[in-house]
Structure formats: structure tokens, C-alpha cells
Amino acid sequence: MTTQGQRQPGEAFWIDTEATTLREADHLLQSLVAELALPEGVFGCTHLVRGERPRVVLSFTGAPAEVSRLLMDKGYEVTVGVPDAAGRAVVYPGVAGLTGTVTVAELVAGSAIDRVAVLGGSGEPAPEQRIVTRDHIRPEWRDGELVLTAMPAAGGVLVPFEVPDPTPCCADH
Template structure:
């Protein structure tokens, strides 16, 4: 398990960095997560679960080593982390059933915010943006109901910033 804390201010920045450092062919079995951390200042740390780390990974600055260690520990314990890269993520495009999401990816559970878990035949509108979370030791996709009896990932690809109209 590798923890990295490079001072990324947003999840988008951290994701962009991950996509630059991980080769286009990916790394077999890689699960890369982002972690919101508060110390020594609010930023996004990264954890990588991979057999062979990509070459050229930078070392965190001394003041960010604790945050990197916490991210790695949380991921290793499967307690927290938002998965960005994981087995099967490239296959989660368009509309799939819950059963298909579970069959083709590392996602282990699908839940629905404010309701019972969707059944295996319920369609998931992926919006080509699927970011599961570690919850209770399982990589879990949290969804919300959308039109037509379908569900969609709770996290949207391009959220409107708070107070965007000010």
C-alpha cells in the first residue's frame, strides 16, 4: 500500500495527477483512491494498492508524510477512500444493470441513498463517472434514484460549485 500526499487542493487535481502518473494501459489490480485530509491543512491525499508501483512516484514533503500514511492505512483497512482507478472502471460506461456493475468491476456493493439497495436488474446510468467508496470493508457505489426507475451514482461528474451564481 502506498500513501501519497502532494498537497492537491481538489479531488479533480488529484485525479488529473493520477491519470498522468498511471500508464494508459493501467497497472494490473490497481485500486487508487483519494482521501480528504485536514492536517496539516485541508487537501486531498492519494492511496495506491498495487503490486508494482508506477515509476517516478514523488516522496511527500515532510509536513505531508503523516497525511500520506493515514491515507494508506485507511485504504489498507478498507475504511475510507474514494476509488478513482480500479479493476473494471473502464467498462462502467453508459447504462448497465446493478448486476453488470458488480460483475465487471471491483465494486462489491451498490446502495441507494434514502432507500433500499437496488436489485440486480435495476439500471444504473453511469454518466461515465463512477467513484465508489470504501464502506464497511466493501467497495460501495452509492446511488440516487433518477427518472424511469433507474439509479445513478450519487457523485456527479461536474458539480456546480457552491455559490456559483455570485
């Protein structure tokens, strides 16, 4: 298992994509991970790029060196390093086991996530606090730690702040 809060050693690089939404970037990232058969210890993150051409880029950390060559062969421009320190993790050690309802202790012990932060709360939730994952756990890197932001929900449980299928702004127009 991965050391909490540490991206695995190995090549770190990022690719620019034409993705303009997190959902699109998540799908592309997961497709590339499956297609390239990346090992369990790899971190795959999304990063928002603002400016003249807003988009979402993808980073990979801990991937075998040949992965960057395979991505270049697919037509992607590969840049060494990560675009910023605040990536949103989509693929990371233990993510596959974060389904259904888990406790904070199970989430932290069974994945690369270091801690859970509760919106509007002070301190961290108790280890036995239940989290309904909605099968969509997207922690973010903050000051070198992988942190899941959660919020209180009905029934005394927590849910991840990011919902799996957000309603687009102005969807009713």
C-alpha cells in the same frame, strides 16, 4: 478479475499532493496511472485530509514495488500503507467498462465494486436495476467493501450520487 471487496496484494502506499479538490486529485491520479503504465489490478484512491492544511492525498494498492520509487523520483513523498480505510476509488479493476447504462448485476460482476447502496432506500437494488453511469463511477471503501452510492433518477433508473462536474458552491456570485 479481482476478488470483490479485496484490494489486490502488493505494495500499498500514499502520496501527499497539492490537490485541494477531488476533481484536481482525480485528474492527477489518472495522469499518474497512465504515465506510469500501472497494471489493471491497481486501486488508486483519493482521501480527504482535514485540519490545518486541508487537501486530497492519493493512495495506490496493488502497484508493483518500483512504482513507489518512480513517484519518489518525481519528487513525491511516499508513505507506506493507506491514510485511512475510507478511500474513494477512482482507478480500480473494471472501471473502464463502466460506461453508458449498466445493470447492478453487470456493475458488480464486471468490476471490483461489491455492492450498490441507494440513498434513502432500504436494502439493495435488484440485479436488473439500470444505472446510468455518466461515465463517472466513484465508489468508496466502507468496512472493507467497495460500495457505490446511487440515487433514483427520472425514468426509474439510478445514477451515481457523485456527479462528474459539480457546480462549485456560490458559482453564481
